[in-house]
Amino acid sequence: MSLIALRNVTKIYTSGSQHIAALSELSLFIKAGDFAVLAGPSGSGKTTILNMVGALDRPTEGAIAVDGVNYDDLSSRQLADFRLHRIGFIFQSYNLIPVLTAAENAEFTLLLQGIAPAERRARIDELFERLDIAELKNRRPGELSGGQQQRVAIARAIAPKPAVILADEPTANLDSHTAAELLNLMRELNEKEGVTFLFSSHDPQVIAHAKRVVRLRDGQLENDVRQPL
């Protein structure tokens, strides 16, 4: 059974009298443990898919289910809970909360999940060790480099143990060396922990790291290939 299932999904954005189809009757299935990238040029529908899989947006037509949950009829509060427990986000521009320290940023979702303070701290300590940012715990985002911020963002996404991590152009603002480091790190998490990743990117480096490459063009599936690593 697929962890993520998009069935005949169409998404039309309306701007005034204009209707723009971002996705047209697209079907896509991602299995648990996958490390897949949505590749394609700007406007091909990558971010639209991530937004809908992440329960941030709804399809105009078609159905989406993640981890067996079809969230068509969920309220905004239920959607927030769904995201909290099942989805982890990594954004292109990190989007950490500037007034919180690195550890507090990563801990925030655990706090929302109601996890006890001792367990929260233990989980964050372990993650920060693994991500090699243990010494940065008490720094605020403004005191961190782009790569360090993205590591904190990864910690924040992984900490609540979501069903899938959605990463929208996660290396776009990083130099190639840092980007490669982070991709290796995410790949390691995928292989050792079985964390499912779904990226959007047109960066060849990201595409080269993916187990599966789903190419999109004009809101439709162009091809879908598994690649040996």
Add this chain to the structure above:
Amino acid sequence: MLFSLAYRNLWRNGRRSLLTLSAMIVSLALLILALSIFSGMLRDILASATEQYHGHLVISEGDYQENHDLYTTLAETDLPLIERLADSDQVTGLSPRLRGYGLISHTDNSYPAELLGVHPSQEAGVTSLQRQLVAGSALNDGDDRGAIIGETLARRLGVKPGAELVFVTQAADGSIGNDLLIVRGIFKTGDSAHDNGLLLVPLGWLQRTLALPGQVHEVALAIADPMSAPETAARLRPLLPEGVSIVDWGTLLPQMREAIASFDVSRMIFSVILYFATGLGVLNTLFMSVMERTREFGILMAIGLRPGRIRLLVLLESILLGLLGASLGVAGGLVLCALMRDNGLDLSAWITPISYAGGTLPPRLHTVLELRNLLDPTLMLLLTTLIAGVFPARRAARLQPVAAIRMD
């Protein structure tokens, strides 16, 4: 962490928050000062009105306060009970009184006058007439025919301390009551009704003259908090003997009650105007802060913060701003009130005492700190900041995550 996040968010734009905070602090401190000056004025004008004659509460038989009938006296047996009832921390003075009306004469001059028969030491605990002497001395309890007289009446009669007066009236037994009095002192209150026609005389002397031995028309009470007179009256009323009534100064001086009510309305209008302006300042700060963080709210929603908690976060920011402003504003207000409590601001070089609604306002501004002068403006400030926070909070909670995240 939501609380900590709200607090830290406040200081993201420290200068803006500090400016808003200072507006809140200054407005609250000045409002506390202004309300306390109002209270000082009310205390002065009420004291002048009640302490010159009526006292704060008056107990009498039946409808005596309406018709001042000579024969409507309190039964002698009621007096010990009234004294016992009034023996509480709240009651600070009690004075049995007999009232008589007649002609007061000196040589060839005669004028109508009201004589208030009192025990001088007890009356001094209720009214201040004996402390407002411009000549002579106060009455002693042992003095059996002394009198202190209003300044205008004394001038018309042409008397000074030591002069003899003759009082003529109709006594309760139908006879003509008349007797000699000796002027001991002359008082001046600034209230023409008292200065023109009032004398304080020994209670025993007046009881003999009016042929009402052992009887009084009323018992006047002074209480610690004059504003609570209606509540004290309501508490004592059911305990009084049948047929005996108690009225507060508001009934005896309706114009003063109206004046105080109008003061209260003025206070409220003053506060609302001030806080409307303050509220707009807070609203501006919070709205700007929410607008600037639209993208961040989108992120918070994306990582699982419920819309209700987003709303709570912004409301917490406004509450924290309000609590900070309130604490510092109250502290500032207390300091200003303390500075103006004892000496106040003496305006006698520019203005004279003002008579108003049966009382006299001295030319001095000073503060009287009442709990409500702190509580009312503080609660209003907190309410204002909370209301000012509602709109930005609602806006933040209604954001669509995708649209919010796209915002730069």
